[in-house]
Amino acid sequence: MYKNTPFGPTKTHKRQFENGIVHFKNEQALADFPIKITDKLEHWAKIKPEHTFISRRNLVTKDWEKLSYAETFEKVRNIAQYLINLEFTSGETVVILSENSLEHALLVLASVHIGITYTPISPPYSLVSDDFGKLKHCLELMTPKVIFAQSGKVYQKALELSKTIFPEAIVITADGENGGHFQEMLLTKPTTDVETAATKVNADTIAKVLFTSGSTGLPKGVMNHQGMWCANLQQITQVFPFMQQQPPIFIDWLPWNHTFGSNHNFGLALYNGGTILIDDGKPTPKGIEETVQNLREISPTAYFNVPKGFEMLIPYLEKEPALRENFFKNLNILFYAGASLAQPVWNRLEELAVETIGVKIPIITGLGCTESGPSAMFANWGGAFSGLLGVPVAGMDVKLVPDGDKMEARYKAPNVTKGYWRNSEATAAAFDEDGYYKTGDAVKFLDENNPDKGLVFDGRIAEDFKLSTGTWVNVGVLKAKVISTGSPIIQDVVLAGLDKEYIGAILFLNADACRKLANLSPEISNKEAYLNVEVEKFINNWLAEFNKTSTGSSTVIKKYVIAIEPPSIDLGEITDKGSLNQRAVLKHRFDLVNEMYP
Known part of the structure; x- marks a missing residue:
């Protein structure tokens, strides 16, 4: 049973054309919104x-x-x-x-x-x-x-x-x-x-420029117009009407140079007359202590984090009944973004909520990007699962365009950017002939006959690759499975295998989880922890079990290497929100790739 959190309607309209293009909308109309925040x-x-x-x-x-x-x-x-x-x-x-x-x-x-x-x-x-x-x-x-x-x-x-x-x-x-x-x-x-x-x-005045890490090259500046920001806050508020009914209280560390922390969290608090408390902690071994201390004092009405943050919070919730009580007592939702939430982490959060307040707290996510301010769709109901994206926000027209055997999501709405700051070439390339923003995200319907059940993430169009056999590898889906099943030891992964006979994986490990597994002291270096025999045994066992559930060459990982050096921000291997740039890692770590393909 889930907490009776008030959510907005999810009735949708789906229209399919003969050329395979699908238009997908929420039937709820977008209400009026202010010119500037x-x-x-x-x-x-x-x-x-x-x-x-x-x-x-x-x-x-x-x-x-x-x-x-x-x-x-x-x-x-x-x-x-x-x-x-x-x-x-x-x-x-x-x-x-x-x-x-x-x-x-x-x-x-x-x-x-x-x-x-x-x-x-x-x-x-x-x-x-x-x-x-x-x-x-x-x-x-x-x-x-x-x-x-x-x-x-x-x-x-x-x-x-x-x-x-x-x-x-x-x-x-x-x-x-x-x-x-x-x-x-x-x-x-x-x-x-x-x-x-x-x-x-006015609504077309540029309020801010938010830089995206980009898949290649230098960051691009996404223009956030005044009306774009406010439109999205109204859309999100209609998805979560409880924020209007009770002034929200957020305790939040997410950086304001990113759309999640800035447009979404900071904006929602202000838009709905709530309170935002700045958390100087972070999901790091040192920073989590600050976050936990704040949560001992503050009872949020909604809590936002990246998957790593939730994962690091769980041991504290398990050990401290008072912290657990304070954390869950006023919560309407838990919300994650930035990466897939491992299902074991998801399950444990729900178990802890039941142990503490007798009901599960709905765990919410959706799909969006800096260019959509950020939110385009949500799965705003209890009983969702990692990878479920939900349905479009009010006023959002999602166009699904066939690309090979996938469907790319494209957006047109008041909350979509008009382009990139002083970059006309990138702006022109970002939109199709009908003015829809091309996200590069692949999606599919959970149930073709019932679109109200929402869309499911189906990887990134540009990240997928073919093996030498001609078999396509769905990177997004496979990556999510690796992280979910390999948690907490495997923190992230980059998949290789373009024009090769099999899939290889560059594994980025969680150093603290490795030390804990091998019973090592905190002074032991990350490299020693990664290469410990107990960690090696865990990964080999994990890989054997992982491949048992694979259905063919597109889902079997034959070899892996461990990345000893952390991802480099200068080389563009990691974004400021902590997600890996697949293309950049493969480019700059060709020695690791070659190790898997001698």
Whole structure:
């Protein structure tokens, strides 16, 4: 039995044409939505001024620092006036280099309110990269007038590079080091110029540019128009009407340079008059401790994470009854994105919910991308499973186009981007002759005779390959099976075998899970843990069992190698949300590929 969470309708309309193309829609109409998201901020500042909108722990005292809706709107107007005084010219933008913070949020909302385009650049581009290639590319594309970093000391090298490229840019830091102090912005008194600028913003004004990691080459900047963002928030709210009925409470770490954390989670809290608490933890051995401490105090109404985050949370929920009670008591949904959730993790989450509150919490996912702001469809009902994508959001026209033996999903809706920032070639290539965005995602109906049961993920069109026998390998489906059955030791996988006789797998392992399996101390290196005899035994046993359920050469993995070195962000092997880039890994690890195909 599942918790009685109110969900939006899932009645659909499916129309098939003689050429094999299918159009798939939700019968629910899309309700009206505001022009810009700060219209909601102004609304809530008037309706419930004292309600906490956003909060973050003070890094020194560890106390929660809170901003109400009224306080937030007041500070946003101050910063907006500061930006107006700088007299931005056409094409000049605000660039944010650093992590989620109160200052980051305020600068975002001020920029959006008066129609200045901003972009949040992935912090690893500044902190992890060795050559700053992606950072340089993003900066040059955005021509910033203002560059913000939370810590001038932490981001010193990135700021020095920024000033080299754009010496006239205004650098602002929250701590005042290596730039102007953020406090100066807050002390600026707003004039009627703020309201004048705000009234000139329309649905087609570009609110932000979000960089996608891309399957090849340098990141592309997806234009997020004001109306696009708000349309998607209205669509998501219609999928999850409980967010309107009760102000949501989110505790969230997902980065705002990515559409999941920024457009979806941050946006939903604001759109529905809720509260978002910034979690400075992450799904890492050290970061998970911070997340768990926050969840001991905060009871979310919905909880968003990537599969790895849920996997790392489970041991704490199993050990701490009080944490478990606090976590589940107000939850309406658990929501994952970014990768497939291993079925054992899914099952354990449901078991823990039943043990704690007597019912299962619906585990929700769907399908989307940065270009759709992000959400295009949801499986918003209890009893879903990993890989089920659900049905389109209201106002979304999904066109399914035959591509070989697969169907590619294409989108047309108010929440779909108009293209890529200063990249007309990529924009032209992204849309078909009818104006539908080409996702590259392959899908199929769970039940051809009952489209209301939704679509199922069927891999990525570009990732699939043929063996030398001419047999197609469905990479997405096979990869999901590997991760699900190999969890927690196998964290991710890249499949090889183009024009070869058999499939090979480059395995990326979970170092902590390997240490635990082999009873090794935390000081043991990742390499030693990966190559431990107990880990080798586990993988060999897993592979034997995996292949027992395979149906032919397209689903049998003959050989594997273990990737000792972690994926490189500079080489494009990993995105900032942690997913692997199959093509880049195969390109840069040809030695591992050759090891499987001597």
